[in-house]
Amino acid sequence: MxxxxxxxxxxxxxxxxxxxxxxxxxxxxxxxxxxxxxxxxxxxxxxxxxxxxxxxxxxxxxxxxxxxxxxxxxxxxxxxxxxxxxxxxxxxxxxxAAPPLPAGTVHGVLAEALGPDWRAYFDEFEDKPSAAASIGQVHRAVWHDGREVAVKVQYPGAGEALLxxxxxxxxxxxxxxxxxxxMDVKPLIAELRARVSEELDYALEAEAQRAYAREFADDPDVLVPDVVHQGEGVLVTEWMEGVPLAEVIAEGTEQERDRAGQLLARFLFSATERTGLLHADPHPGNFRLLPEGPDGTEASVERWRLGVLDFGTVDRLPEGLPPTIGSALRLALDGDAEAVYGLLREEGFVRESVELEPESVLDYLDPIIEPARVETFGFSRAWMREQAARIADPRSPAHQLGRQLNLPPSYLLIHRVTLSTIGVLCQLGASVRLRDEMADWVPGFAPSDSAGVEPPHDVADARA
Known part of the structure; x- marks a missing residue:
């Protein structure tokens, strides 16, 4: 065998x-x-x-x-x-991380993608991978023009293994x-299966990463490494240093975690509006906190940037996020139950065969939209557990109502990315001005009248 x-x-x-x-x-x-x-x-x-x-x-x-x-x-x-x-x-x-491929296998992939003289592309190449993930591993190298690069090598047979x-x-x-x-696991698995071909296509990934890199080239808050070279099963991008978000979660100061959370929220909402693409893999391994300003010099935490990696899974939304999201949130914050219900029904979140009480729908949404109700919200594991328990308990009204709602296919990935990002914010325990980011970047979401603003969320209580 x-x-x-x-x-x-x-x-x-x-x-x-x-x-x-x-x-x-x-x-x-x-x-x-x-x-x-x-x-x-x-x-x-x-x-x-x-x-x-x-x-x-x-x-x-x-x-x-x-x-x-x-x-x-x-x-x-x-x-x-x-x-x-x-x-x-x-x-x-x-x-x-994942167990790495043997060096010989890596060399074979590079030879197939770049030719038998593949080493001529590099001044240096480290056989030991610096990171390994689900379908490929990353090697640090120096490109022939002197640039430090990250070389992503796809595992042989990755497609068969995924499926x-x-x-x-x-x-x-x-x-x-x-x-x-x-968490409903079955749709998550189905969605991951549906996107296998995109995940394996490094040409598509390179195209998406170039679009992000162009848009964020001079951004003071976000850095996206540019693509250097792309071949079959190999993607070479600029190398990016930084503190992995997992380390910030585990060991970061309160100030560092807050900065990381604010930048993550800013990237989530702004990138789709600016690029027409939704970064759809927001787990901590794909982000770095960069302790420097745009000029590359050491900076105070307030000027640290967010580095973003891995554009293998994106959703193409040329018009940006659907305006229904912002409009429904704004109406919910205003307490207009009838208008929220009508908008959700029109968009397919409530099927024609189902009749619900608009006030009950607003009650269901109210705790979920809490982060957008206040100037600054303290995300926490305690809050996440509370929301998960409320929706998961078969005895709760929220669980019963949630079972009658429908998630239209066009919103599936947006929904998962949003939930995943909230999960990371709760792992960070970050205090975030979420409403500001939504007002700037989410179509249909208008800033609330300052006279009706509640006092800032009590961060100490939220992190308890």
């Missing part, structure tokens, strides 16, 4: 073992309860064991398994603290759901 089929069999076996492991632990928990342990204690221990196996297996694999793990990791802040704490470090590793892994994960999506309250 060749290496590729053997690896495929191994991957499938590891993923297939996950539901068996879940079932085995369920049997174990029943035995524990019969033996006299409390249901709460057993439930907590069972969920910890399940999560531990899930993220350990996802971390060992590349392809769709790791892609799914990265997408799921931004929702870690929705988990109860006693469950999230034990494997937060494992989730962080999923955002940044195979996501197919396996889709078969037991219902078992994964309870790990992240309020």
């Amino acid at each position: 060749s290496d590729l089929p053997r690896r495929a069999v191994t991957r499938t076996a590891k993923l297939a073992a996950l539901p068996l492991g879940f079932a085995g632990r369920a049997t174990w928990s029943l035995g524990k309860r019969i033996g006299g342990y409390s249901a709460d204690l057993v439930g907590s221990e069972l969920q910890q064991r399940t999560a531990d196996q899930l993220f350990r297996v996802l971390g060992e694999l590349k392809g769709g398994a790791m892609k799914f793990g990265q997408a799921l990791s931004v929702f870690e802040s929705a988990l109860p603290e006693d469950l999230a704490g034990p494997y937060r470090a494992t989730l962080t590793k999923l955002q940044e 195979s892994d996501l197919g396996q994960l889709g078969r037991f999506a219902l078992l994964l759901g309870p790990l992240v309250p309020g």
Whole structure:
């Protein structure tokens, strides 16, 4: 058996073992309860064991398994603290690293993409990867003109691995759901599968990255490395130093986390309006905090910039974000339940066959729009857990109403990116002037009258 089929069999076996492991632990928990342990204690221990196996297996694999793990990791802040704490470090590793390819395999990919004399393109090339992710790994190098560059090399067979892994994960999506309250895993897996061809196409990625780099070339807040060269399975871009956002989350000062959060929100809302593209992979591994100003010199935290990486998954929105989003938020902030309901029904969020009470819909939305209601909002894991529990609890009115709402296909990716970004802001525990960013960049969203503004959100309480 060749290496590729053997690896495929191994991957499938590891993923297939996950539901068996879940079932085995369920049997174990029943035995524990019969033996006299409390249901709460057993439930907590069972969920910890399940999560531990899930993220350990996802971390060992590349392809769709790791892609799914990265997408799921931004929702870690929705988990109860006693469950999230034990494997937060494992989730962080999923955002940044995977077992590397052997140097010989990397050289083979480069030879195929750049020709047998591929080394002539580089003055220096580091065989040891500086980062490894779901479908490729990155090597630091020096281009022949002296520029420091990042060389992304796609894993051989990455497409087959993506589809195979996501197919396996889709078969037991219902078992994964309870790990992240309020998160519907099945549509996430379906969406990742639908975008496999785009994710593998480095020509499309290079085109998107060039568009972002052009638009943000002189931006004081955001830096996007430009593309240097692109070939089959290889993408060479300018190298970018900086502090990974995962490190800011774990060790950053309050001021650094607030700055990172503000810049992340600014990038989320401004980039689509400015480029017609939505960066659709907002996990911490794709961002860096740059402790310098636009001139490259050391700067105070208030002038630090956000570095953005990985443009393999983007949504093309030439007109920017749909104005319905901004208009619905503005109307909800104004408390106009009838107008919000009418707009949501017109746009397909409420099906024609469904009748809902407009006031109930506004009550459902009210906690979600809280960050846009105040001048500064303190995002926190506690707030994220509260929202997840409210929507996930089958006994809650929010859960019952949410089941009757519909998410139109054109909003699927926008919805996931927004939720993912909020998840990262909660991991940062950042205080963010979200309403200002929305007023500047979201079509249809008008700034609230200052006379009706509530006092700033209590950051100390939010971070409790």
